[in-house]
Amino acid sequence: MKYVLVFIVSVLALNLSSQEVAVLKYKGGGDWYSNPTALPNLVKFCNDNIDTNINESIATVEVGSVDIFQYPFLHMTGHGNVFFNEEETENLRNYLFSGGFLHIDDNYGMEPYIRKELKKVFPNKDLIPIPKTHPVFNTAFDFPNGLPKIHEHDGKAPRALGIFEDNRLLLLFTFESDLGDGWEDPEVHNDPEDVREKALKMGANIMKYVFIN
Template sequence: MMNRRKLISWLVVTLGVVFATAAMAQRRWYRNDDISVDRRGVPTWEVDPRFKHDLFTFARVRYDSYGGRGRGGGGWRTDYPDSDLNFSLRLHQLTSLKVNPNPIILDLTDEKLFDYPFLYMIEPGALYFSEPEVEALRQYCLRGGFLMVDDFWGDAQYENLAEQLKRVFPDREPFEVPLEHEIFHCVYDMKEKPQVPAINSAFRTADGQVGTWENAWDGSDTRTPHYRAITDDEDRIMVFICHNTDLGDGWEREGEQKWYFDEFSVKRAYPMGINIVTYAMTH
């Protein structure tokens, strides 16, 4: 297990060498979300054909939202594809996991759902599950799957997510995960629960203080990050809820601003993300 100083030094050296290249690749006047055509400057890597079905694949959940945006847009595709591609690359570089260079988008009702032990869901503040999705997610989690929920701010957005998860698990309640839990220490030793703001919300004052939060539209206090969980009967985390933080922006924006990269990608977003995936894949 790395201490915080060694972690920062290791990540700065490993990730810093590609910072300039990533910055040039990601600052474009157009955006193509088809990663088979445009990987946004993120390199691919060879996969051993003997183990092509034994890879970790970053699977993003597509869902419907209130307000009519639906599956063609809306919160589910926030930060895509940059965060998914960058995070997959860093898992490949910084861990011993065998990682698929091609992340996917997945519906909860897809027949291949159970092929993917880790799911990522983003911006659930306007999320709405259909009844088939409720049943599919319940069975997925109870049969060993893991869902990470990320990037939403304030009380109103959390209440919407909690309402939808209550439909999935009517007999289980989310609880605040203490910092002592192994998910904060299983690879990188987190000294605090990390809070990552969107790149346009992060700031640093003249005296060196760092602003780590985003304002919520409902005016609620967002200065405290919350990491909540729903567990199974064996106390295994099935759903890990990252509230009042945006780890995905730390992955997506790593190549756009060096200060943001050093402060949020290196120190918070990648270490926490790697810890979460490691926990999910070993429990």
Template sequence: MRLILVVTGLLYCCLFLGHSAEFKIGRLKYSGGGDWYASPTAIPNWLKWLRQDLGMQTASDEILVDLQSDLLYQVHILFATGHGNISFSPEEARNLRRYLLAGGFLFVNDSYGMDSYFRRSIKTVFPDKTLEPVSSEHPIYRVRYNLPGLPKIHEHDGEPAQGFALYHEGRMLVFYVYSSDIGDGLEDVGVHPNPLSLREKAFQMISNLTYFRLHPEVLF
């Protein structure tokens, strides 16, 4: 299984990312009327942090991606966030499924109010799969920074932070964070009233997620 995950990652890089060595993050411009554009400074800060913390060569800004664009295959991580409705047309669902099965990765951040819509919509992409809770012992929380689980950045209604995932043949395709709002913690200082200690946890979590996405073999 470990060999399969390594080979899948290498094939993805070769087939879809071309010769560019820059790490790229795409912001998903989804349908449904939700605010896909929320947390506008999160991705630039995420990329800047990766350059500082992991010494990575990255793009300087996000790439805006819709599910009918060839740009989909130019990003290492596809990021979706918002506070409301998210939906996929049948064609968009097929395209997202192909991207993920070909080696892509979707990180979904519920900024509050997205949960029921996302759960419904991801079922149109993978009707045969169910979002599974991600244990606090999972490597995605420990691969670089040893976190006790998913950090809770924004209180919202006080529910505990929860991570969920979809898998295919042992590889994580989708990582969904609920009642955590990592995106808030990545934004510029002053945008949200988060203490620096919580911002630090958000950036540590995003390092873990990025490293795990690039090294899925750490599962074994």
């Protein structure tokens, strides 16, 4: 196991400079493929506005695949059930502890399922609120009030929770916000331009935190 982890760290280190992102495909019946235009639009916004050089061809990778180690940034979304088996749980844990980053954006209805699966990945860690002073809220654009509200579902305040290791944010979970809907093509949800801009700017903060900080 020791040598496997050394290999994983080495592979990830080789790829941290490549600026590649991918959508995470998972089991359980949830629609991991929702918001298909979201990540491409966010990547283009970042390349145009915050001097990133991210590949605009978005890959899809499965939780249990070694291919996840090619991507420093993984994005996960959906509305429903999520399930990680034992192999997937270990693979995702190794990826995150080795320097990878996962953004989970609840598209509405995902929260109770992903919380359960994350306890498998991190049995000794909890999702905790991210303070409004954290760099993820100001690294490119200022969000002094924290996570913006993009879509109304239950009328609840948007929440940003994270899992940390040695003060490094390695997983960000956003819900009651629906950032991904704001990243999609304008005609998909007919969001006002200022709402889409807020979503894209917050997404750019996340990307910059991963790739530049």
